[in-house]
Structures are given as structure tokens and as C-alpha cells.
Amino acid sequence: MTASSDADLARAFERGEHRLMLLLALPAFVVVFCLLVLPLGWLVVQSFWDDGPSLNHYARLVTDPVYLNTFWLTFRISFIVTIVTLLLAYPVAYAATVATGAWRAVILAFVLVPFWTSVLVRAYAWLILLQRSGVVNGALRDAGLIERPLALVHNETGTIIATVHILLPFMILPLQATMAKIPRDLLTAGASLGGGPLHVFRCVFLPLSLPGILAGSTLVFVLCLGFYITPELMGGGRTVMVSMVISRNIELYQAWGAASAVSVTLLAIVGAIFWTVSRFLPLDRVFSTR
Amino acid sequence: MPSRTRILAAGTALALGFSALPALAAGQITFVSQGGAYQEAQTVAILDPAAKELGITVNQDSAPDAWPMIKTQGETGKPIWDVVDTPPANCVRGGKEGLIEPLDFSKIPNAEAMPAAYRTPYSVAYEFYASVLAFNKANLGDKIPQSWADFWDVEKFPGTRALRNHPHVTLEAALLADGVPRDKLYPLDVDRAFKKLEEIKPHITVWWTSGGQSAQLLADGEVDMAMVWNGRASAVMKDAPDIGFTFNDGFLQNTQLCILKNAPNLDQAVRFINTAVSPELQANLPLHIDYGPGNPAAFDIGKIPAERAAQLPSSPENAAKQTLISDEWWASPEGEAAEKRWLTFIQ
Numbered sequence: 001m002t003a004s005s006d007a008d009l010a011r012a013f014e015r016g017e018h019r020l021m022l023l024l025a026l027p028a029f030v031v032v033f034c035l036l037v038l039p040l041g042w043l044v045v046q047s048f049w050d051d052g053p054s055l056n057h058y059a060r061l062v063t064d065p066v067y068l069n070t071f072w073l074t075f076r077i078s079f080i081v082t083i084v085t086l087l088l089a090y091p092v093a094y095a096a097t098v099a100t101g102a103w104r105a106v107i108l109a110f111v112l113v114p115f116w117t118s119v120l121v122r123a124y125a126w127l128i129l130l131q132r133s134g135v136v137n138g139a140l141r142d143a144g145l146i147e148r149p150l151a152l153v154h155n156e157t158g159t160i161i162a163t164v165h166i167l168l169p170f171m172i173l174p175l176q177a178t179m180a181k182i183p184r185d186l187l188t189a190g191a192s193l194g195g196g197p198l199h200v201f202r203c204v205f206l207p208l209s210l211p212g213i214l215a216g217s218t219l220v221f222v223l224c225l226g227f228y229i230t231p232e233l234m235g236g237g238r239t240v241m242v243s244m245v246i247s248r249n250i251e252l253y254q255a256w257g258a259a260s261a262v263s264v265t266l267l268a269i270v271g272a273i274f275w276t277v278s279r280f281l282p283l284d285r286v287f288s289t290r
Numbered sequence: 291m292p293s294r295t296r297i298l299a300a301g302t303a304l305a306l307g308f309s310a311l312p313a314l315a316a317g318q319i320t321f322v323s324q325g326g327a328y329q330e331a332q333t334v335a336i337l338d339p340a341a342k343e344l345g346i347t348v349n350q351d352s353a354p355d356a357w358p359m360i361k362t363q364g365e366t367g368k369p370i371w372d373v374v375d376t377p378p379a380n381c382v383r384g385g386k387e388g389l390i391e392p393l394d395f396s397k398i399p400n401a402e403a404m405p406a407a408y409r410t411p412y413s414v415a416y417e418f419y420a421s422v423l424a425f426n427k428a429n430l431g432d433k434i435p436q437s438w439a440d441f442w443d444v445e446k447f448p449g450t451r452a453l454r455n456h457p458h459v460t461l462e463a464a465l466l467a468d469g470v471p472r473d474k475l476y477p478l479d480v481d482r483a484f485k486k487l488e489e490i491k492p493h494i495t496v497w498w499t500s501g502g503q504s505a506q507l508l509a510d511g512e513v514d515m516a517m518v519w520n521g522r523a524s525a526v527m528k529d530a531p532d533i534g535f536t537f538n539d540g541f542l543q544n545t546q547l548c549i550l551k552n553a554p555n556l557d558q559a560v561r562f563i564n565t566a567v568s569p570e571l572q573a574n575l576p577l578h579i580d581y582g583p584g585n586p587a588a589f590d591i592g593k594i595p596a597e598r599a600a601q602l603p604s605s606p607e608n609a610a611k612q613t614l615i616s617d618e619w620w621a622s623p624e625g626e627a628a629e630k631r632w633l634t635f636i637q
Contacts, residue, residue, distance in 0.1 A: 066634050131512050154496045237455040237497025
């Protein structure tokens, strides 16, 4: 056999293997199609339907102040949550990176255990901590810092506090993954060239951790856009985020078209954010654990 | 007519004393309620005895919010449910959209004997609850509100407040607080109600969305006064003696029984409704749960003890202090428009 026919054979084999792989993946495709593509398609059709094809639902989105306010509030909360999460997560991720052995395990356990705890449980826990007669207000009052209990919950503040807590791991983990890949030698090199610790951090470590910051921020921002249970429980009924408007539309008004239009808009915004970020950053690589 | 033969067969079977085999001869219905402790209580109090009395099988299903299902089943034209226990607005709205069967009250004498206000052309009252003013005596001291006017008076009655995040009943409360007499509430002056609500809005700590949440807020001392459902209030009172409520200025609400259009067992469903609202079976319900009978005649047959009647929202004495909510108004175009306005208001 010649070398070229060997290569042909290998290619043919590869093609066959490829086909087998596709066949093996077929059940997964079917599941994704039935559970994701079909309902999504139905949602899109529904949003353009009002006794016939129509743009009425979308027209209302841009004219009715309810929807505009809700989108504005949702973006504002998501933005604040992202910033606060980043500020809190960065030192934790850094500590988890430089720590060795048992310390590292301890830090990661503190990140992961809440991550695995139900969102509902954590929201209620915050409710108990932050309410009028709660632990936080009690401690502040005992310390003589306040006379009347602070309104920490049933408003935007409570929503932000609980959401930050729930989303922290989504910021810490990509950050830590990126930081772990930064070669220590570069820091040593920076120091050996006369840079102080702060200078090295600012000129070497921080820029190299940027992909983690971007990945974590994207993830947190996008997840926060769709939050439902937390604002419902912590917002006191006034913090109406986009997902709550979707559910209200269905529960109170049985307006599937309006709800679909809001959902499709939210989905499009999330898609646009991911698309934009992926142009600067190979997201699949940042989110992978390898 | 197969159904009539079935009824005859059932009657014969019962007459002959074959009560052990009623289901075989007599057919069945599918009954839908809201699940939970409430459905368990009515199973013992009403559904089981009714099935036995009629010699039919009562299959049960539950849906906390039946409306989407009524709509879906109605649109297919071949529903699987027969009788639904649901807020009357669903029955009326469903009736107007051709999803609910109009009732022939001549075939339902027990319902015909009830007050006209407890019926709609499509449904009949089955069970009563109330939205009441509840409070925490520990936090309020001697300044306990007794009316919605008091609830709105933040100067005289300082404290934190909660209302339900829903226009039903909240608009009515605002109008009473603004001085509208109880018998002049309907049709609601929606503009006036929202204006009055704007007044209290900054003082509302929580707009609650579930009954459990409202109970929690009272129990935790997070709010000092709140509009809650009477069953929730009395449940909290068992553990927290500082919590109390008044039927003064309360709102009497009910769920009603209605039949789906083209129901598979229409004749049986009509018979079932007549039996389910009979004073005898209705009087059983409050012995199992804190809700009042839909049929006021249940108070006259001596089955409900006087001290129990005093706790029930629909006992004649308590009903006299309250307003009966008009679900017919809420099912009207004006009512639906008011519902839509709520989302704008709550932001």
C-alpha cells in the first residue's frame, strides 16, 4: 500500500467515525429539539400573534411605561449586582489561587456549599437575617448604631443583597480559573525588575485576569437579568423585574402574547450580550474547567 | 338516553340496598378543586358523602389556578373535567366565552333556594372565605385599627402595613377607606380607588403575593397590620397569641361550582352540584376547616355549634359586617381594565 492510499483510508475511517458520532449524538439532538427549539419557536410565533400576525405586543413594549420601567430597573439592578459581585469575588478568587493545600479546599468549600444550596432557602435565610426584627437590625440596635430598624429587605436593597450572594460563585469560579492559569514566573519577573507588589499587580496580574473578569461579569449580568424568585421574595412586591412581568402577564391577565414578546426580547438581549462578549473572548474556553 | 338509564339504575341499586357497589352502576364525574388541606377537608365533608348519596364515583383533580386549564380544555371542545370549584370570576368569564355551561337552577333546587347574590348564571357559591384586617397587638399596643379608614390613617395608627399584590379586594378596601358606603361600592370607581391607593403606597412595607407570605409577615412581626385571608390569620393566631383580626369592614369572597361546557358527565354533574350545596353537606365543611358554608341554610340545621359559627366568615352575624365581593363586576370589561392598570400602579 502506498502512503497516499493509507491517508485516504485514514480519512475514510475518520468520516465513518464522524458519522457514528453524529448517530450517537442523535438522541441528544432530539431532546434538545423537543425541549428547547420547539417551545422556543412556539414562543416566538406567539409573540408575533394577536388574532393574526401582528407587531402589537412589541409595539406595547416600547410605548407602555410599565415595560420600559421594568427593563430599566432590571438592567440597573443587574449592573449594580455585577459590580458588587466583582468587587467581592476578586479577593476571594485571588485568595483561592494563592492558597495552598487545605486552605484552598476550605476557601472553595465556602464558595461551593452555598452554590449547591437552594436559591429559595438562601432567599428566606436573607429574609430572616435582614427583616425588621432580624439578626442584622438587632445587632446594629444593640451596638447603639441605629434607633429604628433599617429597611434592609422588601425593597431594592434586599433584592440586591440576596442576588449578590446567590451569584457570587458564578463570578468567583471563572475568575479563579483564569487566575490559576497566570504563570507565577511573570509576577516574579515583574518583582525582579523592581516593581513593588501593587505595581506588579496593576501592570501584570490585573490585565492577565481580565478575561476572567469579563467572563464572570457577563455570566452574572445575564443570570441576574432573568432572576425571578429572589426579587419576588425580597422585593416587597415593588421591585418588579422582567421575569416577574412575564409571569404576571400570564397569571393575572392570561396574556400569552404579551408574555412571549417580553420573553423573546429578553432572550434577544441575552443573546446579543453573549455574541458581543464572544467576539472579544473565547467564552467556551473561559467557562471550561480545563 | 344512557344517562337517564344510569340514573335509574343507580336509584334501583340504592333502593335494593346494593350500596356497596354504587360506582359500577352509576357512573362518575371528575371534580376539580384547589388541592391542599382545603381539598382534603372537603373530601371528607362533602365529596365522599355526596358520592355515596348519589351512588357515583367522584374522581378528583386539583389545580391551584383552574382558569388556564378551563380555557385549554374548553378550546379543545372535549373537556375531561366536569365540575370545577373556582373563584366565580372564572365561571362568569368562562360562561361569556362559551367555556362554561349555563346552569338550569330548576334542576338544582338547593341552589335555587340560596340568596340570589350567592349565584351567577353559571355557578353557585360553594364555600366562603374573607379578606380581613389583621394586626399584631404586641407592636400596636392600644392603637388597633378597626376599619380600612384606620388602616389608611398613618398618623393615628403608626406601624408597618401590608396589602395583597392584586387589584381584587384592594381596590374595594381603598374605596371604603375613602368613605364610599358599603352598599354603593359597585360598580367600582376605579380612578378614585387608585388615587386612594397612591396615598397609602409609600407606607406599605410589603405587597404580598401568596397567602403563606402574608401569614409569615404577621408571625415574624415584620408588619403590624395587613389585609389577609381569615383562614391564614386564624392559623397564625394558634402559635402567635398577639395576632388578631376583625371581620369589621371585611370582604366576603367565595369559590363557586361550575360545569365545563360539553362536560363528559353533564347530568351527573348537575345532580352532584345540587347535593354538594345541600345544607346538610355544607354544614360539614366548617367542622373540618376554617371556611364557611356556601349555603347559608347550613347554619339553620343545628349542625354547626354557635361558637364555631362565630369564627366563620359567612355566618349571618359576621356576614352582616362585611361586603360581598362582586365577581361579576371583576369579570366585566371594566374589571379587566382595572386589573391591567394594577401593574402600572405597583411599580
